[in-house]
Amino acid sequence: MSILKTEKVTFEYIRHDEEGNVEGTITAVNDVSLDIEQGQFIAILGHNGSGKSTLAKHINAILTPSKGTVWVDGMDTSEDEKIWEIRQTAGMVFQNPDNQIIGQVVEEDVGFGPENMGIPTEEIWQRVEESLRAVGMYQYRKHSPNNLSGGQKQRVSIAGVLAMHPKCIVLDEPTAMLDPNGRKEVIRAVRALNDVEGVTVILITHYMEEIIHADNVFVMDGGKVAMQGTPREIFSQVERLKELRLDVPQVTLLAYELQKQGVPLPNGILTTEEFADALERVKKGSSTNGN
Amino acid sequence: MAIELEHVNFIYGEDTPLAVKALDDVNLMIPDGQFIGIIGHTGSGKSTLVQHLNGLMKATSGDIRYNGESIYGKDFEMRKLRSKVGLVFQYPEHQLFEIDVFSDVCFGPKNLGLSKEEVEERAKDALQKVGIPETMYYQSPFELSGGQKRRVAIAGVLAMQPDVLILDEPTAGLDPKGRDEILQQIKTLQTETGLTILLVSHSMDDVAEYVDRIIVMNAGKVMFDDVPKSVFAHVKELEEVGLAAPQVTYVMQELRKRGFEVGEDATTVEEAAKAILRCLKA
Amino acid sequence: MLRDITLGQYYQTESVIHRLDARVKLAGTLIFIVSLFFFKNYWGYLVAALFLAGVIKLSRVPFKFMVKGMKAIVFLVIITVLFSLFLTPGEALVSLGKLTITKEGLNTAITTTIRLSMLIIGSSIMTLTTTPNNLTDAMEKSMRPLKKLHVPVHEIAMMMSIALRFIPILLEETDKIMKAQIARGADFESGNLLKRAKAMVPLLVPLFISAFRRANDLAMAMEARCYRGGDGRTKMKPLIYQKRDHLAYVCLLVYFVAAVVIGRLHF
DSSP: OEEEEEEEEEEEEEEEOTTSOEEEEEEEEEEEEEEEETTOEEEEEOOTTSSHHHHHHHHTTSSOOSEEEEEETTEETTOGGGHHHHHHHEEEEOSOGGGGOOOSSHHHHHHHHHHHHTOOHHHHHHHHHHHHHHTTOGGGTTSOGGGSOHHHHHHHHHHHHHTTOOSEEEEESTTTTSOHHHHHHHHHHHHHHHHTSOOEEEEEESOGGGSTTOSEEEEEETTEEEEEEOHHHHHTOHHHHHHTTOOOOHHHHHHHHHHHTTOOOOSOOOSHHHHHHHHHHHHHHHHHHHO | OOEEEEEEEEEETTTSTTOEEEEEEEEEEEOTTOEEEEEOOTTSSHHHHHHHHTTSSOOSEEEEEETTEETTSTTOOHHHHHHHEEEEOSSGGGGOOSSSHHHHHHHHHHHTTOOHHHHHHHHHHHHHHTTOOGGGTTSOGGGSOHHHHHHHHHHHHHTTOOSEEEEESTTTTOOHHHHHHHHHHHHHHHHHHOOEEEEEESOHHHHHTTOSEEEEEETTEEEEEEOHHHHHTTHHHHHHTTOOOOHHHHHHHHHHHTTOOOOSOOOSHHHHHHHHHHHHHO | OGGGOOTTOOOOOOOHHHHSOHHHHHHHHHHHHHHHTTOOSHHHHHHHHHHHHHHHHHHTOOHHHHHHHHHHHHHHHHHHHHHHHHHOOSSEEEEETTEEEEHHHHHHHHHHHHHHHHHHHHHHHHHHHSOHHHHHHHHHHHTGGGGGGTOOHHHHHHHHHHHHHHHHHHHHHHHHHHHHHHHTTOOSSSSOHHHHHHHTHHHHHHHHHHHHHHHHHHHHHHHHTTOOOSTTOOOSSOOOOOHHHHHHHHHHHHHHHHHHHHHTOOO
16 A cells, blocks of 8 residues: 555745745645655655755645645545644654754653653653664663764654654655764664664655665656656666766766776666676676687 | 964863863874865864864964964964964854845955955955856845855855865755865865865765865874875775775775776776776776 | 853752652742741751751762852852942941941841852752753643643743753854854954944854744654644653652651741740
8 A cells, every 4th residue: 555645746835025025936846746655765866956855844744735635644634634643654854953852861852752642651661762772772862962973863863753653754864964974874774664664764865875775766856756766777877867966876977987988887886796796797798709 | 375283182171071182193284275185074073173273272282383383372363364264164154144145255354354345356256256146146145045055155254365265064965966066166266276275074975086185084183194095095994983985996996806907096986987998908 | 151050950860859759849949948038047047058958968969069050150149248238228337438337237148148049059959950851841730720821831841941952052053153253253352342242243143043943943843743732742751749759748848847937936
């Protein structure tokens, strides 16, 4: 069954000039239709201003579409009475780690969601422990969030969402403000969530190396879905990605440059290993040809 | 015109049980016109280091000389140093405050006590250098896109016409294209004006293509200080301290392991492609 | 600098006082403060001092740490003392030019000093031994009857705890913006009052913008985690009275009666 389905979703907002007159409307999301299966790891890519964050906020019913419909686990997000159930089903992690932690102690922050849901005290403790263990932050449960690194703070935020037992987690550029170590930590935690807990993950990012393990990738541009496919399919279109202000991993770019020079390498190489294997085959091929 | 650091130490919270040595016996020579990358993970001391260079932080011990003169001397004018060594902080767009772009860029030169004409000329010059068109001069800085805001903030420091420009993580939070654009602009600036540039980053991939020299910081110490090629040769040590060489370095290493004779020089995609082609043809 | 103020900071350690229900500590602090204003002789203050000393001992917070936190308000105490010393009319004791110290003034000065210091130490014990979160919870629960009068008790408590969470973040941010503007030649230190006030603009504008941005982000994050006010919320750490809390209330009552009776005796 699909956990998230959007049909022709458009989101417009009105821009005002200094006197408050309507200057025009801006279409941030334009006619987007998606269908995402329970348990998948989805990546949404796009440059800044491509509409990916606006789309993400629709999944958690922070925004509702101007046109079209969003269903989360079969629930229409424009129905007001469903809003809390939707937010519980599709949790959300934001970009700035400082601006989403409410508690002054790690465990209290993780308990915030369940408290809002009216979960009995004993079960809150159980959920907090499970969630903190799942992201590897259990030993920090008594710490103040102010003393944690960026990566640790984001893992606490993920635990805070996990404690609400969602079916789906949307992460809106969770690594944009982190250093490489923090980024690795967070991505590892996110992957574990998907593999071990079976939670559907929707990861929004502009770091290409973070999407290699995704089941499906959507690339957004100008509010529309510009590309869609497996990471390999996406990465094989280097020129198109560059047009969309994106990047490919260096190894993919290297393979692409060599291809252009006539070296017969396959499309969409993602890892160092793959590259070396492919190059070995090329070498063998050319030496047999030479014979 | 150079900055020299001699046995510089900095200790946070001295005399408390929580004292942390943020800089540990740092010795550096920063000559004119170099493009230097300062690399290190969070907490390695790289941000502390650059704040010493324009006197925002004072060393616990050791000496820093600007053009041969100790900046801790009694008669040294700290304000002058700050105008000559410009520092662009992380997320510099968070310091914008004026009603329009142009006035904001004027803030720095105005503080130097220059005439109105001179101030405006410098502001225009700086905005031009970062690629902000005149049509945006009288817009509110808060209405610009993230990348534009950042350029305006960089122009705000450039307008003071420093000899040395330090940028702390200038690409943080930008998308890949925005990152490349800013780095390219900094490179152009450096080649055209001969400015000394220190680029603080935690990403090897970003700086490898642009800089002449890399200083790797770890636990408050200078771990490596050399041309990129030589620094990346220490892949193992870099990884031990939580840093990584550019992915190309790993590719080339793997190829060498499998018997390809690709040499050890390549640190960028372009160089690597050339080396591999040469190897395949041989 | 702002970070050096230890007044009101939580001191992490294990003690009976730390384990007491925050409501008991809240009530205790109030009772203690009220008692100070009932005394008519110095014996009352002696009883209060003994009680305070006992509580400090039980709390295991080093006295040195408490005194360090008081440094920030010594100035306030001195001013109050000077005012009462010189400005209370009555029987003259010493005259220094135009200034006269009266017997009543001396008396007031001494009692004010004792009262103020005890008041400050007394309330700092509460904040030193109670996490801010527990404290806001206790306030919320104790003020619950006010909800009938449409006082937004839960909202006030939530605001307090969010403020406490963001104070260190905003302090750090202030420091950062200040440095960034100094790097652009800003001068926060010289000039007259007007000039200095003007110099604050480049600091305050970015700080306000940042505070609003954070507030906006936080509100969104809270809603995304199903926050919808106090109704229907459960507590991860509910306040439940234990045996020791009841015992503590009895101790407080005994103290109050004893101190007030002794403090109002005529000898």
